[in-house]
Amino acid sequence: MLYDGAKILTGLIIGVLFFIFPFLYDAGKPYKKPEPKLTEKAKKAGECVLSKQFMRTWHMQLLDEWRNDVVRKGIHYYRPREIAREMKLDKRLFDQLRHYISDGTRIYVPKSDKVYYMSLQNTCLDCHSNKKEFCDQCHNYLGVHPYCWNCHIAPEEK
Amino acid sequence: MNFLVGLIFSAIVAIVVLLVPWIGVGVLHLYTIFGIVVPYLAILIFLIGMILRVIDWGRSPVPFRIPTTAGQQWSFPWIKHSWIENPKDSKGVIVRMALEVLCFRSLFRNVRLEYRRIENLPKVAFEWEKWLWMAAIAFHYSFLVIFLRHFRFFTNPIPSFVKIIEKLDGFFQAGVLPIPGLTIPEVYITDLLLLAAVTYLLLRRLYIPQVRYVSLPSDYFPLFLILGIGTTGVLMRYFLRVDVTKVKELAFGLFKFHPHVPDGIGTIFFIHLFFVCTLIAYIPFSKICHMAGIFLSPTRNLSNNSRFKRHINPWDNKPAWEYPGMVHTYEEYEEEFRDVMIEAGIPVEKMPEKKEEEKPEQEQ
Structure with missing residues (x-):
């Protein structure tokens, strides 16, 4: 027998509904995952600045680093292969540990000596010119609103 | 511990x-x-x-x-009643509960x-x-x-x-x-x-x-x-x-x-x-x-209305088997805690016979 059963059950139902909200919200709609599409140019290039997994996880840090290098230090070119090779042992170990825990990959050494001009609009968006099908796919999926576009001009799309 | x-x-x-x-x-x-x-x-x-x-x-x-x-209980009209701290009805209880849940009043x-x-x-x-x-x-x-x-x-x-x-x-x-x-x-x-x-x-x-x-x-x-x-x-x-x-x-x-x-x-x-x-x-x-x-929490969700509303213990005047475990007589209580009570020097109604014989032996 429940004492004050009506009140207790009401509270209990509200509580349970609160916790199973993610199960109920938009129930019936199928599972969806984002499908970022590469442009023909990006497919042709074959590799990004660094490995695919690194770019998926860390592209915002890379862009931040680029911004600091360009705006504050006046450095304009990025040499990923040189950086990976000249990395000191302690930093290499630290980076490897970090990679191991964060995505299980190894430090990536690019195959070519390609040098990149550090610019979001001129370099990144040159290949990834399809913001809606590429950037926004994951950003909208995760509710992320990067403030890149506060200053930079998003590529024009049909 | x-x-x-x-x-x-x-x-x-x-x-x-x-x-x-x-x-x-x-x-x-x-x-x-x-x-x-x-x-x-x-x-x-x-x-x-x-x-x-x-x-x-x-x-x-x-x-x-x-x-x-x-707070002051609701009584005479000329005595100021603290309706949140000492609620007499569910309105006060709801406010008291909301303050407790949302603002942690008792910690405050x-x-x-x-x-x-x-x-x-x-x-x-x-x-x-x-x-x-x-x-x-x-x-x-x-x-x-x-x-x-x-x-x-x-x-x-x-x-x-x-x-x-x-x-x-x-x-x-x-x-x-x-x-x-x-x-x-x-x-x-x-x-x-x-x-x-x-x-x-x-x-x-x-x-x-x-x-x-x-x-x-x-x-x-x-x-x-x-x-x-x-x-x-x-x-x-x-x-x-x-x-x-x-x-x-x-x-x-x-x-x-x-x-x-x-x-x-x-x-x-x-x-x-x-x-x-x-x-x-x-x-x-x-x-x-x-x-x-x-x-x-009974101290937060019960209004203080004992003086004008009668609350009857559900197992009063009811056969004990309807409320198993609710009635705990003094005899049962003493049965459960007799050893501890004797150890602490609390008088008990029924002294165990064995203990009385053992105790002097231990002292010797």
Whole structure:
């Protein structure tokens, strides 16, 4: 027998509904995952600045680093292969540990000596010119609103 | 229990909780177990455990009003009635309960009793003590915000309230810091607040002798779990990073009953997830039950109406078998505690014969 059963059950139902909200919200709609599409140019290039997994996880840090290098230090070119090779042992170990825990990959050494001009609009968006099908796919999926576009001009799309 | 024993015991259990997923995923690659089985099990244990808990509480009769009030009871019209502190009807009870749940009023009332000598005269003073309340409120609201913020991983068109909370919480954009990229895209205030508040609550337990004396492993363990959750979460967001798109694919899949574990999610995520699962599965068996229990606190949810409404004990004048375990006669009580009572020198009605014979022998 429940004492004050009506009140207790009401509270209990509200509580349970609160916790199973993610199960109920938009129930019936199928599972969806984002499908970022590469442009023909990006497919042709074959590799990004660094490995695919690194770019998926860390592209915002890379862009931040680029911004600091360009705006504050006046450095304009990025040499990923040189950086990976000249990395000191302690930093290499630290980076490897970090990679191991964060995505299980190894430090990536690019195959070519390609040098990149550090610019979001001129370099990144040159290949990834399809913001809606590429950037926004994951950003909208995760509710992320990067403030890149506060200053930079998003590529024009049909 | 010695506080060191309790502290070390709960720390060891927390370290085991840390190591199990680390080895299980990092070495043995048991992705299905740690990514799908454990979360579903934890949610099930939490929901069923909490429902049984609350029903069990609801079945306990509260025959007496427990008014423990800090306010004047409703009586004559010329005596000012404190309608929130000493409510006579459900309106006051609702306000009192809301203040308790939302503002932690009883913690706010906390003062420190201090004995002093002023000009060589003894004096007892009530000192301002709001640190516990402040840490508690910072902790609980941060936890709520963080919990709601995580709904961005659980739902697909992300509900607007989650976006609003996220925007408010992340309005710090620290920009350039010694470590590049640390605060990208933004720093959540609640992350910092939660860790600071939990650390304070733990240190308080260890530092204040009276609180240390009453602390048990079941007090330290949830704090360690929450510290673990907070630390791994902060590591994942600001330092180590994980592929959040894949993390959402996993989490969203769980809530859409489409469970699968995508490749390329780091061990740190599974450590975080296992900490969370341990915590939510542990809730129904622990003090964290207060999330439901606060609504059933007799000292908060009963109006003080004993003087004008008769409350009858449900088992008064009823046969004892209708309320098994409710009637505990003095004979039964003495039967249960006789040895302890004799040891403490409390008079008993029935002296055991054996003891009387044994005692003189032992003394000799």
